[in-house]
Amino acid sequence: MLAACGITSAEQLFEQVPASARIDHALNIPPGLSEYEIADTFKALGAKNAVGYxxxxxxxxxxxxRPVVVDTIVSRGEFLTSYTPYQSEISQGTLTAIFEFQTMICQLTGMDVANASMYDGSTAVPEAAMMAVRVTKRNRILVARSVHPEYRDVLNTYAKNQGLPVEEVGYDNETGQIDLNDLEAKLNGETACVIIQSPNFFGIVEDTNAAAERAHAKGALLVFTFAEAVSLGILEPPRAADIVAGELQSFAISPSYGGPFAGIMAAKEQFIRQIPGRLVGATKDTNGNRAFCLTLATREQHIRREKATSNICTNQALVALMATIYMELYGxxxxxxxxxxxxxxxxxxxxxxxxxxxxxxxxxxxxxxxxxxxxxxxxxxxxxxxxxxxxxxxxxxxxxxxxxxxxxxxxxxxxxxxxxxxx
Amino acid sequence: MIPNKVRSHLVQNEDLIFEQSSPGKNGYQLPPLDVPEVDPAEALGAANVRATIEDFPEVSEVEVIRHFTRLSTWNYAIDLGMYPLGSCTMKYNPRINEAVARIEGLAWAHPYQPESLSQGVMEVTERLEAALLAITGLDAITLQPAAGAHGELTGILLVRAFLEAQGNPRKRILTPDSAHGTNPATAGIAGYDVQNIRSNDQGMIDLEELARAVDTDVAALMVTNPNTLGVFEENIMKAADILHSKGAMVYMDGANMNALVGIARPGDFGIDVMHLNLHKTFSTPHGGGGPGSGPVAVKKHLEPFLPTPRLHRKGDTLTWDYNRPQSIGKVRAFYGNFGVLVRALAYIYAHGGPGLRNATVDAVLNANYLRHRLRPYFDLPYDRPNMHEVVFSDDRQSAKGVRTGDMAKRLIDYGFHPYTVSFPLIVHGALMIEPTETESKRELDQFVEAMIAIATEVDTEPQTVLKAPHMTRTTKVDEVTAARKPIVRWKR
Amino acid sequence: MNYPENYRYTKEHEWVSLEGDIATIGITHHAQEELGDIVYVDLPKPGAAVEKSKTFGSVESVKAVSDIYAPVSGEVTEANEILGANPEKLNEDPHGTAWLIKVKVSDAGEFSHLMPASEYQTYVGAES
Structure with missing residues (x-):
C-alpha cells in the first residue's frame, strides 16, 4: 500500500502537517489492554458504585x-452500527422503526406530529421554547417552578444567549400544582409560551387544561413536559398543549448515571415545519411499495445552516429504538x-x-x-x-x-x- | 458487472406493528402486586385518567422479535461492510464496549445517588477526561454535551462568556465555506451573526481574506482541521495568530480528530476550544443516528466558564463542584451521555497510546491509498496529499449526465454504503470518501473495483447507473411526495 | 423559453407584472428549473410590508431553500393560496397561475428599473 501511494514509510503521510504542529513524543496513555483486562477494569469500577441497594x-x-428482548434487538449490528438513514434504499429498517416511534409518541401524548428524538428531556424543553418563540414571534418564556430544576437550568443557558427573558411561575403551597393566579399575573402580550411539567418535579399531576386556557387567552403557547413517561400509560394526555417535549428514560433506558437518554418533541399539526430535528415520512418507491424517508430536511442545519430551526444533528436513535421496542412489548x-x-x-x-x-x-x-x-x-x-x-x-x-x-x-x-x- | 461481494437472497416483507396488532395480546409480564391495588380514577381523579391509548399496538414477544429482526435486514451496517461516509467516521464498533457499558454498577448508577456510592462512575469520568486532554493537548474538558453539535454550542457559549467577562461578547463568528452546516447553525443559536470566509484555490483558509474579515467585532473562527477536504490546514498557526491578535478565538470542530490522534495536538497549534465526537473518533456506535457525545476541551483561560458541575478530586475522593460563579450553566441535565463515555474509555484502553497512533496512521494510509487508486478515474479538484478522507468531484461523469448522487446509489448494488454526496459545498459534485482504519486492503480493493466498474458503466451504459439501485428491496424513494404531503405517523 | 414581454425581471430570478399600482410577483421558469421539484412555498400574509431587495418568503425543494427577494416595495394585498396545497404548480406554471403575491406598490418607479424580458433572457443565458 505504501508503494501504491508512492512513499516508503507511513511517517511520510504526515509531512503535510507542519513540524511545529506535530508531537514528538508518545501520548501519555499506557499501552493497550486485552479484552479480559478491559472487562476486569470496568467491573472493578462498577463495583465502586451502589450495587445491591x-x-x-x-x-x-x-x-x-428492562425486558431482555430490548438488548437482544438493539445489539443487532444492523441497528447498532448503521448511520443516520439518509440512504433510504438501505435504511428502511431504521426508518420504519422511527416511523412507529413517531406514531406511538403521538398516540401517547395526543399530539399530531412527533420527531425522531431529541438528546433528552432537559434539552428538548429549551428547543420547544425556541420553537414557541419562532411560532409566536414573541420572546418571553414563563416556566413553572415545579419543572425539573435541571431542565430549568438548561433552559436558562440556552435562553440567556438568545436574549429571551425567562420568568418562573410559583407553585401552590397546598397542592403543589402551578399557582394559576401567579401564572395569570405574569402572562402578557409578550409571552411566547408557558412551560409546565406533569407529573411535575414533586410528582404532582398538573391541571393542564387550566394552564392551557390561561396561556391561550393571552396568545401564548402551552409547552408540556414530562420526565416520567410511564405516567402516560394512565394519565389523560396533554391534548390542550401546543408542544410536548419530554423524556423517555423510563422506557427501557437504563439510568446510566444520567445518560444517554431519549427526548421527544411532539406538536400540533400546524407547527410541523417549526419542529427541530429529524422527521421520517411515509412515501412510496418507484415500484409503488411502501417506503419511508427522512423528510422536511430543509428545516435542518445541513441545508438551512445559520437559519436552521436548531443545530441538532446526531440525536438518540438507538436509545429511541429501545423505547420503541418497550412500547410495543407493553402495548x-x-x-x-x-x-x-x-x-x-x-x-x-x-x-x-x-x-x-x-x-x-x-x-x-x-x-x-x-x-x-x-x-x-x-x-x-x-x-x-x-x-x-x-x-x-x-x-x-x-x-x-x-x-x-x-x-x-x-x-x-x-x-x-x-x-x-x-x- | 456485479463483483462477488453480493448476490441476491430472500428478504421478508413486514407490516407495521399497528397492522399486526390484535386485542388482548401482550409481550410483557409483571410480578403480582405486593401492595393493595389502587383504583386510578379514585387516586388521581376521573378527569385525569385516560380511557385508553388509542391504536397503541397489542402484540406478543415473539412478534416483536420477528418484527425488528425482519426490519433489521433492510439496513446496511458497518458489520456488513465498508461504510465510507466522509466526515462521519464509520469505523468498527468493538463489542467489548457494549459489554462493559452494561455492567450493573455502571448502567444502573442513578445520577443523584450519594457521591460516596458513585466513586466508580466518577472515576470513569476522570480517566476519560485525562485521556482526552492528553490527546488534544488542551487544559480542561467537559463531558456534558450530548453530541457534536451540542459541543459546538457549548464551545461557542464559552467563547461568548469569556468575551463578555472582558466587557464585550462581540458580534460575529467566521466560518469557512467548507464548514459543516452545524457550525453556522450553532453560531446562530449562540446569538452571533455568521460571516462566510471563502477558501483559497487550495481549498484552505485564505489568510488574506481572513485578515480582512477579522476585526474587534469577531468573536471566533470555527475551523475544522483537517478540513472537510481531508487536508490539514497548513496555515492554522498563522490563522490563529490573526485571530488572537484581535482578541478573538479559534474554535476547532473536532469531527476529523481521528486524523490527528497521536500525531498532532490542537492545543499545540493555536486552538482555544474544540469539541470531540466520541461516536466518530472513539468508536462508539452511531446506532442509526445517535446517541453521540461531544466533549469540549479548552485552554486554561476558558476553564472558569465550563458547564457545572466540574469533577474535582480531594485526595482519594471525587466530588462534583457546583460552586462555579463564572460558569455558562448547564447544557444538559446530569453529567452528559455517561454510557457513551464508558464505551469511549474502553476503546482508549483497548488501543493504548501507541495503538491510538497506529489507528490514525492506518486511517490516513487507507485514505491515501484510495486517492492513488481512484485518481485515474475521477477528477481530483484539490490534488494533494490528504489525511483521513479524500474528496473527488464528478466532473468527468457529470459531463456524461451522471452525477455523484447517481454513482452513490449504484455503489449500493456493489455491496457498499455510498460515500458522502455533494459535501463539502466548495467541491461541485463532491464524492467524499473516508475508509477509516477499519478496512483491510482486501475490502479497499473490492471498493476500488466497484468504483472503477461504475466509472466504466458511466461510459458504456449510463442508464444502469442513473436508475440505480437495482438490487435493493426498496427502490428509489419518492422524497418529493413525502415532503409535499408529509405523513409522519400511521393512522388507522 | 419565452419570458413574457410585459413582465420585468430581477437578477435573483423573480418576475413582476404591474397593473395600476398592483404588482404581481413570481419566480421565473429558470428559477423553478434550478430548484427542481418544489415541495413548499412560504409566503407573507396580506397586510405585510415588503421592501425592495429584502427577502419576503422562501421556496423549498427536497434539499434546498431559496429566499425570494421583493423586486418592489409595498404592501401585500394577496398571497396565492393554491400554492399551500399544491406547491408543484410552481414547477408547472411559474409565469401564470403560480404567481406568489400581489403587492400594492409604494413607488411605481422601481418597476421600470428592473430588467426587461430580452435582457433577462441574455442574463440567464450567460449564467448557465
Whole structure:
C-alpha cells in the first residue's frame, strides 16, 4: 500500500502537517489492554458504585425493569452500527422503526406530529421554547417552578444567549400544582409560551387544561413536559398543549448515571415545519411499495445552516429504538397495568409517611421529615438509598424529600424505609 | 458487472406493528402486586385518567422479535461492510464496549445517588477526561454535551462568556465555506451573526481574506482541521495568530480528530476550544443516528466558564463542584451521555497510546491509498496529499449526465454504503470518501473495483447507473411526495 | 423559453407584472428549473410590508431553500393560496397561475428599473 501511494514509510503521510504542529513524543496513555483486562477494569469500577441497594430515587431518572428482548434487538449490528438513514434504499429498517416511534409518541401524548428524538428531556424543553418563540414571534418564556430544576437550568443557558427573558411561575403551597393566579399575573402580550411539567418535579399531576386556557387567552403557547413517561400509560394526555417535549428514560433506558437518554418533541399539526430535528415520512418507491424517508430536511442545519430551526444533528436513535421496542412489548394494556402498579406502590408508601402536597400524585411525592440528610444516612446503613433531599433545589422545602416507588420497589423495602423515617 | 461481494437472497416483507396488532395480546409480564391495588380514577381523579391509548399496538414477544429482526435486514451496517461516509467516521464498533457499558454498577448508577456510592462512575469520568486532554493537548474538558453539535454550542457559549467577562461578547463568528452546516447553525443559536470566509484555490483558509474579515467585532473562527477536504490546514498557526491578535478565538470542530490522534495536538497549534465526537473518533456506535457525545476541551483561560458541575478530586475522593460563579450553566441535565463515555474509555484502553497512533496512521494510509487508486478515474479538484478522507468531484461523469448522487446509489448494488454526496459545498459534485482504519486492503480493493466498474458503466451504459439501485428491496424513494404531503405517523 | 414581454425581471430570478399600482410577483421558469421539484412555498400574509431587495418568503425543494427577494416595495394585498396545497404548480406554471403575491406598490418607479424580458433572457443565458 505504501508503494501504491508512492512513499516508503507511513511517517511520510504526515509531512503535510507542519513540524511545529506535530508531537514528538508518545501520548501519555499506557499501552493497550486485552479484552479480559478491559472487562476486569470496568467491573472493578462498577463495583465502586451502589450495587445491591434498594433505591427510592426518582427525580427525572426512574428504575423500571428492562425486558431482555430490548438488548437482544438493539445489539443487532444492523441497528447498532448503521448511520443516520439518509440512504433510504438501505435504511428502511431504521426508518420504519422511527416511523412507529413517531406514531406511538403521538398516540401517547395526543399530539399530531412527533420527531425522531431529541438528546433528552432537559434539552428538548429549551428547543420547544425556541420553537414557541419562532411560532409566536414573541420572546418571553414563563416556566413553572415545579419543572425539573435541571431542565430549568438548561433552559436558562440556552435562553440567556438568545436574549429571551425567562420568568418562573410559583407553585401552590397546598397542592403543589402551578399557582394559576401567579401564572395569570405574569402572562402578557409578550409571552411566547408557558412551560409546565406533569407529573411535575414533586410528582404532582398538573391541571393542564387550566394552564392551557390561561396561556391561550393571552396568545401564548402551552409547552408540556414530562420526565416520567410511564405516567402516560394512565394519565389523560396533554391534548390542550401546543408542544410536548419530554423524556423517555423510563422506557427501557437504563439510568446510566444520567445518560444517554431519549427526548421527544411532539406538536400540533400546524407547527410541523417549526419542529427541530429529524422527521421520517411515509412515501412510496418507484415500484409503488411502501417506503419511508427522512423528510422536511430543509428545516435542518445541513441545508438551512445559520437559519436552521436548531443545530441538532446526531440525536438518540438507538436509545429511541429501545423505547420503541418497550412500547410495543407493553402495548396498550401493559402500559396501563404498569402505570397502575407504580401508582399503587407509591400510594402504599405515601400512606406510611407525611406527604407535603395534597394534589394528586403518580409514582413520586414529597415527604416531610425534620432532617432529610440524617434519614438518608441511617437508610444507607440498611442498604437503602433514600429519596432526594430538596433543600439544594428548593430552599423553601428544606424539610422535604422526594421519594419514588416503581414496579421494582418491594414492599419490604418500603416498610423498612418507613421504619427509619419514624425512628 | 456485479463483483462477488453480493448476490441476491430472500428478504421478508413486514407490516407495521399497528397492522399486526390484535386485542388482548401482550409481550410483557409483571410480578403480582405486593401492595393493595389502587383504583386510578379514585387516586388521581376521573378527569385525569385516560380511557385508553388509542391504536397503541397489542402484540406478543415473539412478534416483536420477528418484527425488528425482519426490519433489521433492510439496513446496511458497518458489520456488513465498508461504510465510507466522509466526515462521519464509520469505523468498527468493538463489542467489548457494549459489554462493559452494561455492567450493573455502571448502567444502573442513578445520577443523584450519594457521591460516596458513585466513586466508580466518577472515576470513569476522570480517566476519560485525562485521556482526552492528553490527546488534544488542551487544559480542561467537559463531558456534558450530548453530541457534536451540542459541543459546538457549548464551545461557542464559552467563547461568548469569556468575551463578555472582558466587557464585550462581540458580534460575529467566521466560518469557512467548507464548514459543516452545524457550525453556522450553532453560531446562530449562540446569538452571533455568521460571516462566510471563502477558501483559497487550495481549498484552505485564505489568510488574506481572513485578515480582512477579522476585526474587534469577531468573536471566533470555527475551523475544522483537517478540513472537510481531508487536508490539514497548513496555515492554522498563522490563522490563529490573526485571530488572537484581535482578541478573538479559534474554535476547532473536532469531527476529523481521528486524523490527528497521536500525531498532532490542537492545543499545540493555536486552538482555544474544540469539541470531540466520541461516536466518530472513539468508536462508539452511531446506532442509526445517535446517541453521540461531544466533549469540549479548552485552554486554561476558558476553564472558569465550563458547564457545572466540574469533577474535582480531594485526595482519594471525587466530588462534583457546583460552586462555579463564572460558569455558562448547564447544557444538559446530569453529567452528559455517561454510557457513551464508558464505551469511549474502553476503546482508549483497548488501543493504548501507541495503538491510538497506529489507528490514525492506518486511517490516513487507507485514505491515501484510495486517492492513488481512484485518481485515474475521477477528477481530483484539490490534488494533494490528504489525511483521513479524500474528496473527488464528478466532473468527468457529470459531463456524461451522471452525477455523484447517481454513482452513490449504484455503489449500493456493489455491496457498499455510498460515500458522502455533494459535501463539502466548495467541491461541485463532491464524492467524499473516508475508509477509516477499519478496512483491510482486501475490502479497499473490492471498493476500488466497484468504483472503477461504475466509472466504466458511466461510459458504456449510463442508464444502469442513473436508475440505480437495482438490487435493493426498496427502490428509489419518492422524497418529493413525502415532503409535499408529509405523513409522519400511521393512522388507522 | 419565452419570458413574457410585459413582465420585468430581477437578477435573483423573480418576475413582476404591474397593473395600476398592483404588482404581481413570481419566480421565473429558470428559477423553478434550478430548484427542481418544489415541495413548499412560504409566503407573507396580506397586510405585510415588503421592501425592495429584502427577502419576503422562501421556496423549498427536497434539499434546498431559496429566499425570494421583493423586486418592489409595498404592501401585500394577496398571497396565492393554491400554492399551500399544491406547491408543484410552481414547477408547472411559474409565469401564470403560480404567481406568489400581489403587492400594492409604494413607488411605481422601481418597476421600470428592473430588467426587461430580452435582457433577462441574455442574463440567464450567460449564467448557465
Amino acid at each position: 434498594a433505591s427510592f430515587l426518582g427525580a427525572g431518572v426512574y428504575n423500571h425493569y 396498550k394494556q401493559g402500559l396501563r397495568e404498569l402505570a397502575t402498579q407504580n401508582l399503587s406502590k407509591a400510594r402504599y408508601l405515601a400512606g406510611k409517611l407525611k406527604p407535603r402536597f395534597s394534589g394528586p400524585s403518580f409514582n413520586e411525592f414529597v415527604a416531610v421529615t425534620a432532617d432529610p440528610e440524617d434519614v438518608n444516612r441511617r437508610l444507607l446503613d440498611r442498604k437503602i438509598i433514600g429519596g432526594l433531599p430538596l433543600a439544594k433545589y428548593y430552599p423553601e422545602l428544606s424539610d422535604g424529600v422526594l421519594l419514588c416507588a416503581t414496579e421494582m420497589t418491594k414492599r419490604a423495602d418500603m416498610d423498612a424505609l418507613a421504619e427509619v423515617f419514624h425512628s
